[in-house]
Amino acid sequence: MKAVYSPIYCIPLPERHPFPMEKFPELHRILLEESLLSKEDVVIPEEVDWEDLRLVHTDEYLEKLREGKLSVLEQRRMGLPWSEILIKRSRTAVSGTILATGLALEEGIAAHLAGGTHHAFADRGEGYCVLNDVAVGIRRLQRAGKIERALVIDLDVHQGNGTASIFEEDPSVYTFSVHGERNYPIRKSTSDRDVGLPDQVGDDGYLEALQLHLPEVIEEADPDLICYLAGVDVVEGDRFGRINLTREGLRRRDRYVLETVKQTGIPLTLLLSGGYAKTPTHTADLHATVHREAAEVFANGALQG
Numbered sequence: 417m418k419a420v421y422s423p424i425y426c427i428p429l430p431e432r433h434p435f436p437m438e439k440f441p442e443l444h445r446i447l448l449e450e451s452l453l454s455k456e457d458v459v460i461p462e463e464v465d466w467e468d469l470r471l472v473h474t475d476e477y478l479e480k481l482r483e484g485k486l487s488v489l490e491q492r493r494m495g496l497p498w499s500e501i502l503i504k505r506s507r508t509a510v511s512g513t514i515l516a517t518g519l520a521l522e523e524g525i526a527a528h529l530a531g532g533t534h535h536a537f538a539d540r541g542e543g544y545c546v547l548n549d550v551a552v553g554i555r556r557l558q559r560a561g562k563i564e565r566a567l568v569i570d571l572d573v574h575q576g577n578g579t580a581s582i583f584e585e586d587p588s589v590y591t592f593s594v595h596g597e598r599n600y601p602i603r604k605s606t607s608d609r610d611v612g613l614p615d616q617v618g619d620d621g622y623l624e625a626l627q628l629h630l631p632e633v634i635e636e637a638d639p640d641l642i643c644y645l646a647g648v649d650v651v652e653g654d655r656f657g658r659i660n661l662t663r664e665g666l667r668r669r670d671r672y673v674l675e676t677v678k679q680t681g682i683p684l685t686l687l688l689s690g691g692y693a694k695t696p697t698h699t700a701d702l703h704a705t706v707h708r709e710a711a712e713v714f715a716n717g718a719l720q721g
């Protein structure tokens with residue numbers, strides 16, 4: 417499987433900042449070491465044009481990002497201090513998702529070893545998310561006439577509030593979010609389908625809910641492309657998650673999504689989203705789960721049968 421990655425994804429943050437930047441190079445290393453990825457299959461993105469960002473984001477917000485004019489409050493809400501390198505990194509990650517979605521259409525499945533920054537709204541950043549890469553990726557493909565409809569399967573433990581808000585009035589993009597009901601964001605946006613789960617729901621309750629909804633969601637969405645935000649903050653011991661899947665539960669979740677999507681033959685893009693385990697290496701190891709499962713599920717190619 418082709419995977420998009422850039423070393424720029426890991427940028428310096430203030431000391432003791434909770435965001436695990438090192439998870440990106442660690443995931444890249446683990447996938448190469450486990451031969452889940454070969455060097456020839458790594459695609460390196462450049463920064464996305466500001467013009468493409470206007471497909472999703474407001475001019476006022478983009479101007480603030482470009483000129484470094486975010487207020488202290490806006491930066492606090494974003495959870496990341498503004499810097500030139502942060503903006504370069506964020507633009508590169510959007511470009512990464514654009515590349516990965518395009519590759520998924522060509523190859524049936526492709527991955528971005530970053531992205532899924534689903535708390536970014538059209539006019540603001542939130543929760544460690546600056547730009548909404550998935551929204552820009554989908555709108556780019558729609559503008560190019562390569563897809564009409566898309567489905568976002570967002571299984572990060574936090575609701576995909578930015579993505580839901582961006583596409584709320586857009587019937588061509590179906591947003592599906594399974595998340596902790598009591599977790600951040602306290603004020604949820606409205607996805608096309610939201611499944612809010614109780615704290616400590618555990619493996620069986622989680623998988624039951626997912627299996628109840630996913631086949632119906634795919635049928636209702638009838639997409640030309642699926643973006644899977646496979647956040648790993650659902651796993652027990654996560655600093656911000658609270659719904660406590662085991663590692664085996666995470667493996668079953670990813671396996672179920674991959675097998676269900678493969679049966680449909682719809683192109684699939686894998687994206688990271690969140691994960692806040694004890695160490696960045698541990699987090700990266702959890703992010704590798706979906707790649708381990710994809711290697712088996714898609715062993716005979718992306719198309720059905």
Ligand SMILES: [Zn+2]
Nearest residue numbers: 572574649690
């Ligand atoms: Zn999250």
